Amino acid sequence: MADTKEEKAKPAKAKVQADPKFSKETYMWWFERMKLIRRFEEKTGQLYGQQKIKGFCHLYIGQEACVAGAATALTKDDKWITAYRDHAHPLALGTSPNAIMAEMFAKATGCSKGKGGSMHMFDKEVNFIGGHGIVGAQVPLGAGIAFAEKYNNTGNVCICYMGDGAVRQGAFHEALNMAMTWKLPVIFVIENNGYAMGTSVTRTSNVTELYKLGLAYDIPSEPVEAMSVENVHEAVARAAERARAGEGPSLLEFRTYRYKGHSMSDPAKYRTKEELEEYKGRDTIEAVKATILLNKWATEEELDEIDDKAKQVVAESVKFAEESPYPDPSELYTDIYAEKDYPYIMD
Secondary structure (H helix, E strand, O other): OOOOOOOOOOOOOOOOOOOOOOOHHHHHHHHHHHHHHHHHHHHHHHHHHOOOOOOOOOOOOOOOHHHHHHHHHOOOOOEEEEOOOOOHHHHHHOOOHHHHHHHHOOOOOOOOOOOOHHHOOOEHHHOEEEEOOOOOOHHHHHHHHHHHHHHOOOOOOEEEEEEHHHHHOHHHHHHHHHHHHOOOOEEEEEEEOOEEOOEEHHHOOOOOOHHHHHHHHOOOEEEEEOOOHHHHHHHHHHHHHHHHOOOOOEEEEEEOOOOOOOOOOOOOOOOOHHHHHHHHOOOHHHHHHHHHHHOOOOOHHHHHHHHHHHHHHHHHHHHHHHHOOOOOHHHHHOOOOOOOOOOOOOO
16 A cells, blocks of 8 residues: 555644745745755756766756755755755755766766766865755764764754655764753754655654654654745754853754655655645745745746746756766875865864
């Protein structure tokens, strides 16, 4: 029998804000950046189908609010780390779409020099400490980054994303225990899109409200209706404030949904068309657009222009990637060992 979400409480539809909590500038930024992510991921899917992008590839379509809301709640000096569904995070932080697309084409101009591909994006300039291909492996790394920030007394936090499947890994529990014991400034985020690959949360654990896993370690933990970018911002801002005050980690369960399969090889036949359409009806980008229009911050034509610009930026990134060279074979022997002056290496 196909997995469904009938056992799980369905999230509320993202609300149109007639009396918005945030400024016009914030809403316009959310719309522009989420549109860029959506168009970038749609084009990535097309290119994968044309075999111009190869290997494993995981799209973020539907989950855009999870990064857009967090980006406006944190500072440019805070650190980010995530799993292998990792194109959206650097896009939200300001990494060049050219560099991200080139990385997926395995070109030397990519943000990981063409060596990482879709699952291993990295951009030190925007404090994105990478996408990571091993399930759950980034969780203790996120705690380690937060340890370095505390050790160096920077006042910065690390936000560490993972999927709902990663919480079954022992490293997740070890990292939570250490983070709370040492009061590390880390925000653990579970992007719960309902399915670990093709298996629903309800079939993998008796505990289906995943935020409760943090309570075993006395970590402040809460569920977040993450089809709302406003909810995401507020939850991350609260967690960051606690972390900067020396109160340690938080665990947020972002209840979200991916419109596509787990990866490009996943036809997603384990869920119904009705379920998918229901979640598309809660689309966060459309809710932000409706709020902008309701408050007369922009016209429909102006928002269409922003969308057209996003498509153009993506088209330019494809051209850049196609015209870029492949890495020289000598690159096989570089970037193996870290330089001593790297900020997370201590004497």
